[in-house]
Amino acid sequence: MKEELGQKINDIRNSKGMTLKDLSEKTGLSVGFLSQVERGLTSIAILSLKSIADALDTDLSVFFAPPKKNRSLVLRSYEQESFQYENYSYILSNLSGDMKDRNIEVMLVTILPGDDKGAPAKSPHTGEEFIYVLEGILTLYYNDEEYILYPGDSAHYKATEPHTWRNETNRLVKILSVNTPIIFNS
CATH class of the missing domain: 2.60.120.10 (Jelly Rolls)
Structure with a gap:
């Protein structure tokens, strides 16, 4: 779960052309902590995750959506x-x-x-x-x-x-x- 969450944060951050330093400045969270979160090495409080979602201009629910799978035959x-x-x-x-x-x-x-x-x-x-x-x-x-x-x-x-x-x-x-x-x- 931590790895998937960290990967989602990393993917969204990179898609917006933001560095860890940029994200750190917008959230007030340290670069080191954000790096650990993105690599799935540490847990994150919901308030900190909300701060990241706001800084990435995305909805908090994005981080809890199930991963997409091949949906060519069955869509749950x-x-x-x-x-x-x-x-x-x-x-x-x-x-x-x-x-x-x-x-x-x-x-x-x-x-x-x-x-x-x-x-x-x-x-x-x-x-x-x-x-x-x-x-x-x-x-x-x-x-x-x-x-x-x-x-x-x-x-x-x-x-x-x-x-x-x-x-x-x-x-x-x-x-x-x-x-x-x-x-x-x-």
Whole structure:
């Protein structure tokens, strides 16, 4: 555990181009102590670890995340990576593994209540999309039409038309989204 934690600190510090001295100056912890932590030779108090996380401009939880494994076949629930785009009230959880050359992307999308922006309006693109409502009431806009979907409802459509979805209620909406990956041409 100490070795894994130390390696994570070292990896993040190096990715930010910081030296041990830089980290020491930002945290008030000695270079020698930080070196021992990174090499897994000593334990560290949670407050000191929080100080390191702040200095590295990262979340403390990063140090407690399970190590990534090859996820090409099975993705365990605790390995799912979630992210939220700034200024949008939905959370995306990637359910796809790391399989190379895959033809579909699978996401669990949680849309927060009272969403007035929804998913960014998607420009038409190649491929198709499928959504399945797991929880809540979803409003789908597709090609200037509005559709209300309830739990158990689904929609499968060509992505070549303008489309987006929203949660216009006061409860969470969760959907399973399956689509062909958008390929960006340079």
